[in-house]
Amino acid sequence: MARIVLQRLLVSLIRYAAAGIALILLIEFSFCVIGGSDRHVWKPISYGPVPPELSARPVSWAGLLEDRVRVSLPVLVLCVPGILLIGYSWGLLGARLRRFHGARILAAPFSLFACVPGFWFVVLVAIYSYFHWRRPGFANDLVVERGPDLLTWWHAAIVALPALAAGAAWQIRAVSTVLEKEVTRPYLRGLFMAGYSDEDIFYRNAFRRALPALFALSDRTLSSVAGSLICLEYAFRYPGLGSLFVESVKLGSYGGVLLSGMAIAAFLSFAVFLSEVVVKLIRPEGAGG
Amino acid sequence: MNRRNSKVLRGLTRLFFRLWQMRRVLLLVVPYFVLLGWLFVGGGRMDVRPAELYGIPDEPAWESPDAAHWFGTTGNGADLFELSRLAMATSVSVAVVAVSFGIALALLLSMLFVFDPGNRRFELVRVIGQTGFLLPSVVVLVILTGGTGGSLGVAILGLILVIAFHLCPVLADWFQEGESGFDVVAGYVLGLSRREIVMNRILPKILRRLIGVFATYVPVVVLVEMTLSFLGLTGDRLSCGAMIAYGQGLIIEAPWMSIYPGLMATFVVLVLAVLGWRVSAALRTGPLPRLF
Numbered sequence: 299m300a301r302i303v304l305q306r307l308l309v310s311l312i313r314y315a316a317a318g319i320a321l322i323l324l325i326e327f328s329f330c331v332i333g334g335s336d337r338h339v340w341k342p343i344s345y346g347p348v349p350p351e352l353s354a355r356p357v358s359w360a361g362l363l364e365d366r367v368r369v370s371l372p373v374l375v376l377c378v379p380g381i382l383l384i385g386y387s388w389g390l391l392g393a394r395l396r397r398f399h400g401a402r403i404l405a406a407p408f409s410l411f412a413c414v415p416g417f418w419f420v421v422l423v424a425i426y427s428y429f430h431w432r433r434p435g436f437a438n439d440l441v442v443e444r445g446p447d448l449l450t451w452w453h454a455a456i457v458a459l460p461a462l463a464a465g466a467a468w469q470i471r472a473v474s475t476v477l478e479k480e481v482t483r484p485y486l487r488g489l490f491m492a493g494y495s496d497e498d499i500f501y502r503n504a505f506r507r508a509l510p511a512l513f514a515l516s517d518r519t520l521s522s523v524a525g526s527l528i529c530l531e532y533a534f535r536y537p538g539l540g541s542l543f544v545e546s547v548k549l550g551s552y553g554g555v556l557l558s559g560m561a562i563a564a565f566l567s568f569a570v571f572l573s574e575v576v577v578k579l580i581r582p583e584g585a586g587g
Numbered sequence: 588m589n590r591r592n593s594k595v596l597r598g599l600t601r602l603f604f605r606l607w608q609m610r611r612v613l614l615l616v617v618p619y620f621v622l623l624g625w626l627f628v629g630g631g632r633m634d635v636r637p638a639e640l641y642g643i644p645d646e647p648a649w650e651s652p653d654a655a656h657w658f659g660t661t662g663n664g665a666d667l668f669e670l671s672r673l674a675m676a677t678s679v680s681v682a683v684v685a686v687s688f689g690i691a692l693a694l695l696l697s698m699l700f701v702f703d704p705g706n707r708r709f710e711l712v713r714v715i716g717q718t719g720f721l722l723p724s725v726v727v728l729v730i731l732t733g734g735t736g737g738s739l740g741v742a743i744l745g746l747i748l749v750i751a752f753h754l755c756p757v758l759a760d761w762f763q764e765g766e767s768g769f770d771v772v773a774g775y776v777l778g779l780s781r782r783e784i785v786m787n788r789i790l791p792k793i794l795r796r797l798i799g800v801f802a803t804y805v806p807v808v809v810l811v812e813m814t815l816s817f818l819g820l821t822g823d824r825l826s827c828g829a830m831i832a833y834g835q836g837l838i839i840e841a842p843w844m845s846i847y848p849g850l851m852a853t854f855v856v857l858v859l860a861v862l863g864w865r866v867s868a869a870l871r872t873g874p875l876p877r878l879f
Contacts, residue, residue: 328734
């Protein structure tokens with residue numbers, strides 16, 4: 299087990315380093331080669347201190363990252379487990395009800411919601427909040443100074459909801475597709491002929507054998523979710539990591555772009571690492587099926 | 588008396604059966620034409636700039652939605668429904684161009700590897716794909732468009748690259764899947780060359796599936812284009828994203844300016860997504876990765 303963990307850790311670190319190099323090259327290409335800026339990404343003078351537009355109080359780059367990550371965490375806590383919980387449970391149910399197109403029907407509400415532009419949804423919430431609750435609608439307008447801070451979770455939920463819908467719709471379909479493919483295998487026909495019940499065949503055989511493929515799906519949607527959160531946080535003026543990224547790009551602050559980009563890559567890298575370790579442990583090398 | 592049908596009649600009969608076999612796909616083409624025709628009527632006014640439209644004149648002439656103006660009007664009296672329709676036409680055009688070129692580039696890149704007889708010929712494509720997963724497509728697009736000051740041309744270029752990057756591993760899988768078919772094995776046994784097998788047996792099946800890929804990804808790219816314009820990264824061009832972004836500044840005075848363009852965008856994306864789903868189901872495209 300230790301060998302597998304260390305092996306996957308090494309691969310993750312190499313991938314993370316490659317992503318970092320790609321990010322640096324992309325910044326140089328966009329800002330200097332196409333954009334015509336003379337501030338090259340390898341010059342320390344291009345970074346400097348944190349611009350005042352990115353933080354209301356004087357803070358170091360590390361402090362800024364810490365602040366923004368802390369704000370983004372509730373969004374991730376709501377979004378990622380929500381996608382996995384809904385995606386796997388409803389996907390499983392959809393595959394079980396495959397004769398009635400269960401996966402399509404269960405994913406339909408999420409797919410429909412995914413057609414709504416997320417940035418428009420958060421603006422709608424802000425407008426509704428202003429006209430019906432008589433309070434500023436965007437996330438940076440009001441701060442709770444006393445009592446339980448439920449407002450933070452409300453704002454996090456608004457940002458997380460569109461990303462969750464799109465992610466869950468994809469996850470339901472993906473989980474269901476894997477299971478439906480598994481139940482078409484010939485050995486299941488044999489089990490049916492031998493007198494096994496439907497439940498036995500599905501849960502004790504097909505589901506168990508599909509577990510590694512199902513676990514491998516757990517990180518597939520995270521990259522898109524992270525991308526969605528970048529736009530949603532900015533649109534709802536939610537001062538998280540996504541907002542930091544967009545604000546930094548608009549300001550041309552390489553420090554902010556690199557910091558937020560690498561933080562997002564680190565989150566994804568960790569998720570991929572966990573998923574790969576679990577898949578390797580479930581299905582040892584050399585085992586088929 | 589034995590009478591043979593004429594060549595023309597036989598050709599027509601064959602054509603009729605061929606069209607009958609494709610009836611599901613052909614039926615889906617009609618709603619596409621209706622939607623695109625409706626969007627692109629009156630495209631001569633495509634050069635309107637949202638900054639001018641959403642500017643507040645000294646005496647604003649805006650009107651809330653009524654029977655004459657379903658979506659209301661802007662500060663200078665322009666009809667918001669017409670503007671939203673034109674904005675969606677721009678977004679759909681961008682999406683169609685980006686997805687077409689993205690698919691073409693992905694196919695071209697895959698073809699560089701497909702003629703190699705080795706078993707691990709697509710390994711490089713897969714490794715690069717796994718590493719690229721760590722940088723979300725939106726991150727790449729925002730840096731690319733933001734760094735260059737925001738222009739539609741760079742946004743389209745970025746979209747093409749992102750689509751090609753994510754589609755390459757999928758095409759690699761499809762090529763490998765196609766090579767395990769009975770007809771391909773039979774072709775090898777009969778002594779056909781690898782080039783003949785790829786070009787005549789595998790590629791036609793993949794090209795058919797690519798139509799489904801196109802139909803599936805167009806609504807997704809429409810959403811992404813609107814998001815980029817909302818962030819102000821596609822220049823000062825008419826797009827529902829830009830209209831909603833400008834409308835945010837008038838939430839109290841004229842909330843319809845940010846509400847109704849989004850409604851139009853949702854409607855168009857929804858229709859395109861439903862059509863895309865049906866096309867991909869009819870052509871058995873199979874599951875695709877999430878791009879954005």
